[in-house]
Amino acid sequence: MELDKMDENEWKYHGEGNKSLVVSHVQLSRVLRLLKYPAEDSENPPQTVEQAFRQVQNIVDFSSNVMSSLLGEKFIHSGEVVKLPLEFVRQLSIKVQHQRPGWRCDKVMDIYSGCALCLPNLTSPGLHQPHTPPLCIEIKPKCGFLPYSKHVSRDIKTKVCRFCLHQHYKVAIGKWKSRSLYCPLDLFSGNRQRMHFAIRHLIEEPQNNFKIFKGGQCVYSSKEGSDDSMDLNSLLHHLRPYFLYGNNRINSHMTSKALLNDFIQVLVNALLSGGGGDGGVTDRREGRSFCEASLFNKERIRHGSQGLPSDSVLYRIRQTQMLDTQDIEGLYPLYRRVEQHLQDFPKERTRLQMDGPYNEAFLEKLQKCPTEDDGSVEFAVAKVHQYRVAMTAKDCSIMVALVPSSEEEEDDEGQRQLRDFLSPRPPAFSYSVSILDLDPKPFDSIPRQLRLDQRIVSCYQRTGAALP
Ligand code: ATP
Ligand code: ZN
Ligand code: MG
Ligand code: MG
Structure with a gap:
């Protein structure tokens, strides 16, 4: 990829989130992740080229120096900052515009800075067989535990998880038409039945928490804002070739239910695997790990x-x-304590690394946080840094790439059919697991988080209990 000879015809729309738009290369396994601005700022960019460059560099540093050591290097691909020709970026933005979902168009792609993040394309890893391209499943799991802090003032927050509370709010304000029955506490339980249950509900109501890519192409995502070919039947059609085995392969017959079960099973296995390492110890957590809003029947465990x-x-x-x-x-x-301190001593902003740089010293600040509040600004800063890192982990996505294992070549078709007939076994996949979307969350967003928390809780208390 030569940066001075970029051709927009070699790139196509791949997807987007709230903060960035992603295009993928038509041949190479690469994506470019570009920043987005609110549409009302489209005439004059909200930041200079230098600031945009810093922002993208901060994302790379945060991911590679901070998140990677907390989450495990094997899952992380931090990528690199690139400076693209402005003409290329402008042509690209025109080219992708009509493919963008309408509900995302309150923001526009940054066409002024030319800065972007270049990453490996995690939905089309490496070489593969043309008839069974890799299946990649993206899950945005959201927060997997109930808050245990003594500062929590509303009892409901210790019983119903944040995702389930937030669902009621999102439906009330019209963000989504119907509520998702996915509960992160089921996915994070480690219990296969509960995980299965959680993934089934992600498939039923994907919202922005679940996508499936086949050979790099998104084949299943939220119904809203994508074409209506993405229904469950078309998903089953895409999955079927991967799950024909034993008698099923001979008859080409398999019920939809069995197919979906096999698919979810493979996904649960990948999520429980160590991502290539040896099996580690199993965690036994104290405390409540059930969400009262989950429809999973507790007696089934x-x-x-x-x-x-x-x-x-x-x-x-x-x-x-x-x-x-x-x-x-x-x-x-604690945020207010830091803010007051920065008002009194503005130069401290740099020493305390409020907006980066995200290096080892930053990581050390948050890891060496004292357990008791000694009233210092250092304690408050460490807690703010920890909170921001936790927010990133609550907002990231997991990408599971499933590549069908090639079958033993010496087998001739007749022998294989006989063997499959005698002992049918589920198909084997090799999988790799990655984590993406590890941007630092801004310090200034904390007051907004508090207001949102209050709104979500009061909305649930007004409407939640009445709903099924
Ligand atoms: P959010 O609203 O979740 O914060 P975001 O604006 O920060 O999203 P990303 O989640 O990083 O943006 O990217 C948007 C989408 O682009 C992802 O959901 C994923 O489908 C796709 N994507 C991002 N990075 C990659 C990658 N390295 N390989 C393949 N696809 C990617
Ligand atoms: Zn829940
Ligand atoms: Mg995202
Ligand atoms: Mg993000």
């Missing part, structure tokens, strides 16, 4: 909760999320 293997991606993500030890209610007074 016969042997209690198994917990997550400590080298699994879900375990690492939840450990990092749990750096939010104070809850927003306990954190806000």
Whole structure:
């Protein structure tokens, strides 16, 4: 990829989130992740080229120096900052505009700075067989634990998880038409039945928490804002070739239910694996790990909760999320202490690394936080840093790439059919697991988080209990 010879025809729309838009290369396994601005700022960019460059560099540093050591290097691809020709970026923004979902168009792509993040394309890893391209599943799991901080003022927050509370709010304000029955506490439970249940509900109501890519192409995501071909039937059609085995392969017949079960099973295995390492110890957590809003029938768990293997991606993500030890209610007074200090001593902003740089010293600040509040600004800063890191971990996505294992070549078709007939076994996949979207969350967003928390809780108390 030569940066001075970029051709927009070699790039296509890949997807977007709230903060960035992603295009993928048509041949190379690469993506470019570009920043977005609110549409009302489209005439004059909200920041200079230098600031944009710093912002993208901060994302790389935060991911590679901070998140990677908390989440595990094996899951992280931090990428690099690139400076693209402005003409290329302008042509690209025109080219992708009509493919963007309408509900995302309150923001526009940054066409002024030319800065972007270049990353490996995690939805089309490496070489593969043309008839069975890799299947990649993206899950945005959200927060996997109930707050245990003594600062929590509303009882409901210790019983119903944040995602489930937030769902009621999102439906009330019209963000989504219907509520998702996915509950992160089920996904993070480590109990196969509960994880299965959680993934089934992600498939039923993907919202922005679940996507499936086949050979780099998104084939399943939220119904809202994508074309209506993305229904469950078309998903089953895409999955079927991967799950024909034994008698099923011979008859080409498999019920939809069995197909979906096999698919979810493979995904649960990948999520519970150590991402390539040896099996670690299983965590046994104290405290409540059930959300009262989850429809999973608690009596169905016969042997209690198994917990997550400590080298699994879900375990690492939840450990990092749990750096939010104070809850927003306990954190806000500490935020105010820092803010007051910065008003009195503006130059301290740099020493305390409020906006980076995100280097080893930053990581050390948050890891060496004293357990008791000694009233110092250092304690408050460390807690704010921890909270921001936890927020990133609550907002990241997991990408699971499933590549069908090639079958033993010496087998001729007749022999294989006979063997499959005698002992049918589920197809084998090799998988790799990555974590993406590890941007630092701004210091200034903390007051907004407190207001949102209050709105979500009061909305739930007004409407939540009445709903099924
Ligand atoms: P959010 O609103 O979740 O914060 P965001 O604006 O920060 O999202 P990302 O989640 O990083 O943006 O990227 C948007 C989408 O682009 C992702 O959901 C994913 O589908 C796709 N994507 C991002 N990075 C990659 C990658 N390295 N390889 C393949 N696809 C990617
Ligand atoms: Zn829940
Ligand atoms: Mg994202
Ligand atoms: Mg993000």
